[in-house]
Amino acid sequence: MAALEERERRLRRGAILISENDRIAELYVLKQGMMMSYVLLHDGRRQILRFLFPGDMIAMSALAFGTSPETVMALTEVVISPFDRSAMASLLSAHPRLASAMMALDQIRRVALTDRLAAIGRTSAKARVAALLLDIRSRLRRGDPEIGDSFHPGITQEEIGDATGLTAVHVNRMLRQLEDEGLIGRDGGRYTLLDEQRLVRAANYVDRYAQANLGWLPAGE
Numbered sequence: 001m002a003a004l005e006e007r008e009r010r011l012r013r014g015a016i017l018i019s020e021n022d023r024i025a026e027l028y029v030l031k032q033g034m035m036m037s038y039v040l041l042h043d044g045r046r047q048i049l050r051f052l053f054p055g056d057m058i059a060m061s062a063l064a065f066g067t068s069p070e071t072v073m074a075l076t077e078v079v080i081s082p083f084d085r086s087a088m089a090s091l092l093s094a095h096p097r098l099a100s101a102m103m104a105l106d107q108i109r110r111v112a113l114t115d116r117l118a119a120i121g122r123t124s125a126k127a128r129v130a131a132l133l134l135d136i137r138s139r140l141r142r143g144d145p146e147i148g149d150s151f152h153p154g155i156t157q158e159e160i161g162d163a164t165g166l167t168a169v170h171v172n173r174m175l176r177q178l179e180d181e182g183l184i185g186r187d188g189g190r191y192t193l194l195d196e197q198r199l200v201r202a203a204n205y206v207d208r209y210a211q212a213n214l215g216w217l218p219a220g221e
């Protein structure tokens with residue numbers, strides 16, 4: 001895996017790495033910063049699919065498709081490591097345990113995305129916003145165990161809305177409601193989870209990464 005990160009490329013905030021329908025010759029590892037993937041609907045609205053954090057692999061759809069089904073954009077200044085997709089094929093062939101772990105990780109992401117899809121269709125606006133905040137905090141904490149109840153999500157209210165199917169105005173209203181109920185605090189761009197247990201219940205949130213069971217992976221090589 002370290003060999004995949006030998007080359008580095010820096011992108012400024014707002015830069016597009018891959019556009020929807022681009023042909024894909026390379027895959028990427030996100031080393032620093034935060035990115036997002038999204039699709040544009042026919043009416044011009046944007047649906048954010050995933051927020052990407054250090055350690056995430058980008059453009060894995062290139063293993064199944066010749067073109068990208070999504071756009072990937074930098075939310076902050078980022079450092080990525082590009083590598084040819086043929087290198088991934090060689091790596092997975094030589095290391096079946098790693099291939100199994102990557103398959104498991106892909107399933108975790110799929111279930112997490114299914115959770116958000118179900119939330120958009122069946123839960124309240126407040127629950128959707130609360131679940132997204134909890135998910136981002138959990139993802140950030142995996143990269144930095146020192147992060148506690150207070151964190152900077154690194155996204156705007158418009159981006160929260162595009163991830164949850166809400167307008168920025170509605171997101172602002174839900175954030176104020178969460179504050180009024182004593183569930184979160186806000187100070188500029190920093191959020192604090194004041195009552196995490198109640199927030200988890202209000203959001204119907206399940207941390208799929210924390211629940212992962214990898215005990216079935218093949219023995220080490």
